[in-house]
Amino acid sequence: MRAYRAKMVESIRLPDREEREAALDAAGHNVFNLDSDAVYVDLLTDSGTGTMSDAQWAAMMQGDEAYAGSGSFTDLEAAASDVLGFDRIVPAHQGRGAENVLYGSLVEPGDVVPNNTHFDTTRAHVVEQGGEPVDCPVEGALDPGASGDFLGNFDVERARAVVDEVGADRVPAVVVTLTNNSAAGQPVSVANVRAVREFCDEIGATFVLDACRFAENAHFVREREPEFADSTVAAVAREQLSYADACIVSAKKDGLANVGGFVGIRDAPAFDDLFERAKQRAILYEGFTTYGGMAGRDLAAVAVGLREAVTDAYITDRVEQVRWLGERLDEAGVPVVRPVGGHAVYVDAGAMCPHLRSEEFPGQAVVCDLYREGGVRGVELGEFAFPGADRPDLVRLAIPRRTYARDHLEHVVETAAAVADHADDLPGYEVVSEPPMAELRHFSADLRPLAPSPGSEE
Numbered sequence: 141m142r143a144y145r146a147k148m149v150e151s152i153r154l155p156d157r158e159e160r161e162a163a164l165d166a167a168g169h170n171v172f173n174l175d176s177d178a179v180y181v182d183l184l185t186d187s188g189t190g191t192m193s194d195a196q197w198a199a200m201m202q203g204d205e206a207y208a209g210s211g212s213f214t215d216l217e218a219a220a221s222d223v224l225g226f227d228r229i230v231p232a233h234q235g236r237g238a239e240n241v242l243y244g245s246l247v248e249p250g251d252v253v254p255n256n257t258h259f260d261t262t263r264a265h266v267v268e269q270g271g272e273p274v275d276c277p278v279e280g281a282l283d284p285g286a287s288g289d290f291l292g293n294f295d296v297e298r299a300r301a302v303v304d305e306v307g308a309d310r311v312p313a314v315v316v317t318l319t320n321n322s323a324a325g326q327p328v329s330v331a332n333v334r335a336v337r338e339f340c341d342e343i344g345a346t347f348v349l350d351a352c353r354f355a356e357n358a359h360f361v362r363e364r365e366p367e368f369a370d371s372t373v374a375a376v377a378r379e380q381l382s383y384a385d386a387c388i389v390s391a392k393k394d395g396l397a398n399v400g401g402f403v404g405i406r407d408a409p410a411f412d413d414l415f416e417r418a419k420q421r422a423i424l425y426e427g428f429t430t431y432g433g434m435a436g437r438d439l440a441a442v443a444v445g446l447r448e449a450v451t452d453a454y455i456t457d458r459v460e461q462v463r464w465l466g467e468r469l470d471e472a473g474v475p476v477v478r479p480v481g482g483h484a485v486y487v488d489a490g491a492m493c494p495h496l497r498s499e500e501f502p503g504q505a506v507v508c509d510l511y512r513e514g515g516v517r518g519v520e521l522g523e524f525a526f527p528g529a530d531r532p533d534l535v536r537l538a539i540p541r542r543t544y545a546r547d548h549l550e551h552v553v554e555t556a557a558a559v560a561d562h563a564d565d566l567p568g569y570e571v572v573s574e575p576p577m578a579e580l581r582h583f584s585a586d587l588r589p590l591a592p593s594p595g596s597e598e
């Protein structure tokens with residue numbers, strides 16, 4: 141049940157079809173290049189695109205803008221301690237800033253970093269440090285047809301084989317991403333987190349939780365892991381984080397803010413050195429250790445947002461809304477990855493466009509057509525975003541938090557159903573120009589359709 145109502149509104153409009161065709165052409169058929177006022181329902185990402193609460197806006201007015209020793213930082217520290225159980229934090233401007241601070245302090249050239257599945261910026265940061273990111277998802281995690289309660293889990297045996305091969309001294313850290321963003325937002329069980337803890341003790345590695353979506357994961361744990369059936373989401377959130385030595389948080393996700401992030405580091409003598417190194421690196425790249433690239437008002441908003449994220453009223457509504465969209469799309473004949481994850485519905489574009497080879501980017505074909513048909517912006521996560529990774533060609537429809545109502549999502553369902561109806565006729569795409577770093581290609585490459593689109597002017 142919706143446990144909030146609107147108090148401020150933002151106008152949006154659906155440009156007509158001709159405008160949409162022109163906008164898509166001008167954007168090089170890459171929806172990252174579209175102006176947001178040309179988008180009707182924007183499901184590009186749920187990162188920093190949510191709606192803040194009146195309590196967050198009120199806290200912003202009292203943000204302490206002091207360069208050092210900001211009271212808003214003290215508030216954020218207290219929230220991170222209460223909500224996540226991390227008493228030491230290093231703030232950063234967003235999650236990737238936190239990744240730069242942490243992985244830059246942990247990873248050396250030649251190191252190997254196992255992760256259930258590296259999120260794109262995480263992969264890029266490990267590579268940037270000269271490390272080698274290795275994905276260790278469980279069987280079926282990347283298979284759109286698989287089913288299971290915890291398809292986001294980390295496969296410890298797979299990681300053990302990697303460690304046996306390269307030697308434990310080359311593995312400084314093991315990362316678990318919860319929920320597993322790049323594996324369709326599937327959750328990770330607490331049992332799995334405990335197993336990874338034991339594995340890290342065995343090989344002497346630092347256990348990092350990429351906790352950007354800690355609240356969504358906690359909701360699924362409570363729903364699916366019998367041990368936690370009677371727990372609060374807040375209690376599960378703390379429990380799952382309690383096993384990690386360090387964590388990465390993007391406040392743009394379950395911090396319910398528009399910007400911000402931090403590294404959490406365990407308050408124990410074994411991590412004093414890591415904490416010091418992280419703080420030094422943060423001063424260089426992010427800002428002094430009591431603001432880290434955020435304004436005082438941002439720190440204040442995140443401090444309130446973290447607490448709101450683990451309230452039952454918020455998180456239940458959030459996950460239910462995403463699930464509702466998944467179910468309606470499924471009923472409308474749009475192939476979606478089941479079970480539906482925490483922050484997004486993943487459309488199986490490969491299944492929708494069997495006439496297109498992966499190299500012709502069926503995901504991008506669907507993304508472009510969703511925009512052309514209904515001004516809906518999603519994002520390709522397949523061969524275009526992950527060149528050569530041999531992953532299924534998916535399109536992610538990520539739902540901003542507390543932002544869209546059911547009629548917006550009904551428009552998305554109608555649009556996607558129209559795309560599915562003529563999916564057999566969608567053209568493939570080819571890359572015209574791309575940036576040097578392959579890991580970041582989907583953010584800025586230009587593409588060209590290999591044939592005219594159904595219903596287009598050409």
Ligand SMILES: *Cc1c(COP(=O)(O)O)cnc(C)c1O
Nearest residue numbers: 234235236259321350352390392
């Ligand atoms: C979003 C995200 C990040 C990066 O955070 P930004 O705030 O976008 O820089 C890192 N890891 C995961 C799992 C994420 O979802």
